[in-house]
Structures are given as structure tokens and as C-alpha cells.
Amino acid sequence: MVKKVHSSIGHHYIVEASGCDPKVIGSVEKVQQILVKAAEIAGAQVWSVSIHKFPPKGVSGVIVISESHISTHTWPEYGYGALDIYTCGNRVDPEKAAFYAVEAFGASTSHITEITRGIEEGDRIYYHSLITWEEDFAGNK
Amino acid sequence: MVKKVHSSIGHHYIVEASGCDPKVIGSVEKVQQILVKAAEIAGAQVWSVSIHKFPPKGVSGVIVISESHISTHTWPEYGYGALDIYTCGNRVDPEKAAFYAVEAFGASTSHITEITRGIEEGDRIYYHSLITWEEDFAGNK
Numbered sequence: 001m002v003k004k005v006h007s008s009i010g011h012h013y014i015v016e017a018s019g020c021d022p023k024v025i026g027s028v029e030k031v032q033q034i035l036v037k038a039a040e041i042a043g044a045q046v047w048s049v050s051i052h053k054f055p056p057k058g059v060s061g062v063i064v065i066s067e068s069h070i071s072t073h074t075w076p077e078y079g080y081g082a083l084d085i086y087t088c089g090n091r092v093d094p095e096k097a098a099f100y101a102v103e104a105f106g107a108s109t110s111h112i113t114e115i116t117r118g119i120e121e122g123d124r125i126y127y128h129s130l131i132t133w134e135e136d137f138a139g140n141k
Numbered sequence: 142m143v144k145k146v147h148s149s150i151g152h153h154y155i156v157e158a159s160g161c162d163p164k165v166i167g168s169v170e171k172v173q174q175i176l177v178k179a180a181e182i183a184g185a186q187v188w189s190v191s192i193h194k195f196p197p198k199g200v201s202g203v204i205v206i207s208e209s210h211i212s213t214h215t216w217p218e219y220g221y222g223a224l225d226i227y228t229c230g231n232r233v234d235p236e237k238a239a240f241y242a243v244e245a246f247g248a249s250t251s252h253i254t255e256i257t258r259g260i261e262e263g264d265r266i267y268y269h270s271l272i273t274w275e276e277d278f279a280g281n282k
Contacts, residue, residue: 008216008219008221008223010214010223012155014153014155014256014258014269016258016259016267016268016269017267018265018266018267019265019266047191047193047201048191048193048203050188050189050191050203050205052188052189052205054207054208058208060188060205060207060208060209060210061205062189062191062203062205062210062212064191064193064201064202064203066195066201067195067199067201067214068201068214069201069203069212069214071203071210071212071227073151073208073209073210073227073229075149075259078149078261078265078267079265080149080259080265080267082149082151082227082258082259084225084227086212086214086223086225088214109266111267111268111269113256113269113271115155115254117155117157117223118157118216118221118223120219124159124160124219124220124221125159125160125250126157126158126159126219126221126252127157127252128155128157128252128254130254130271130273132271
């Protein structure tokens, strides 16, 4: 009998998206559509959605997906959006979801750190590893 | 007249908490209490709370606070919890909140990366900086 392993490994994309379209990242409706679509693209099941407007112009949103979440906090006045996409398991594709969301925000460039979370170093002690890069979206500008 | 500046700077604590008490991190009620209390300790205003049980034993929770969020995803079967505390503005103290939550989880040790998000490098291009360390909680074990 094969024991089912519930892996603690997660992939968390931390993104600073610059040059975003203020009309997109300032709209609760558009941000919600983009995050829900990103969850679909990641192959994740949506459990709850919570999107709010925050002063003066920003949008703050979190979607809880199975074992993990997608979130954004935006500053349309700066064309800036902070985006997190955190997924667990092998059936999901967080990178595809992150790139979709950043392009949908209309970003011209982004600074990304991918964190691999929940790595066991032995004896049930867990850590994460990091890799950082820049990504340009020439098609958007 | 002084123009009010809405800073994009945020402080995001990414925590892998090990040696946690399964009875605490496996309980939706306890995890909710801890995250809400962490938000209070941070000095953040709670906008929404979404906490779920996920198979086989874990708890997945996100609290949206003003401009940012607190989240956790736990694996009681491994004594492991992944915790995020992301706050914006100068009136909040995310480190205090992170340490409170990790101790309340009963963790013996944690691997932490603090990410300073939304730093402008000029010309409305934003990036983040990182610092990683280990923190032991001798009182918990």
C-alpha cells in the first residue's frame, strides 16, 4: 500500500509590479477578475474572495485557494502593485498565474522573488530558499 | 501645505515555523484567535477574516488588514506552519505580531525572511530587499 504524502512544499511568488495601468489596478472589479482568473490558470480551487478599496485609490485583495493564497495590494497613483501567489502541490502552476496577473495589471517590468517554502532539512525543521530576478513585459509598453 | 504621502513601503515577514503544537495549528478556532490577536498587536485594522480546514488536518487562513494581510497555512501532522505578516505604514509593528503568532503556535524554532517591499529605485520602478535569519523559541520547548 502506498502512503499518500501531503507535502509541505509550497511555491510563493513575491512580485513588485511597476508601470501598471492605474485604471486596472484601481478597480475592485478588474482586480477581482484578474485574481480569480490567475487562480484558474494556476489550477487552484478558490475557497474565498475578499477584495476592498483602500484610501486614497488602492485596492487590497486576497483569494484563499486550497492550502495557499493569492493576494494583491495596489497603489494606482504610483502605477505599483504588490502581488503574492503562493501555491502548494504539483497540480498547480504559480509562475503561469503570476505572469498572467502582472501582464493583466499592464505592468512594464517586475521584480520577483520565488520562495520555495516548507523544505524539510531533517528532524521536522523547515526552511525556505529564495531566487530573485527582474522580468520585463515589452508587450505592455 | 504639507502633501500627505501614501507610502508604498511594506514590511513582509515570511516565516516557516517548526515544532508547532498540532493541537493549536490544527484548530480553526485557535488559529483564527491567534491571527486576529496578531493583527491587534501589529496595530492593524481587520477588514476580513477567512479561515478554513484543509485535508488531511491543516488550517488555511487569511486576514485582510488595511493595505496588507496576515496569512497562515499549517500542517499539524508535521508540526509545521507557514506564516505571512505583511503590513504597510509606520503605525504598525509586524515583527511583534509575527513573534507573537509563532510563539502562540508553540513553535520551537523558525526560519524567517523579512522583505521590505515597494522600495522605489527611481522613475516609479519598485523592488524589494531581503534579510533571512533563524529564531529559536526556547520557552516553548
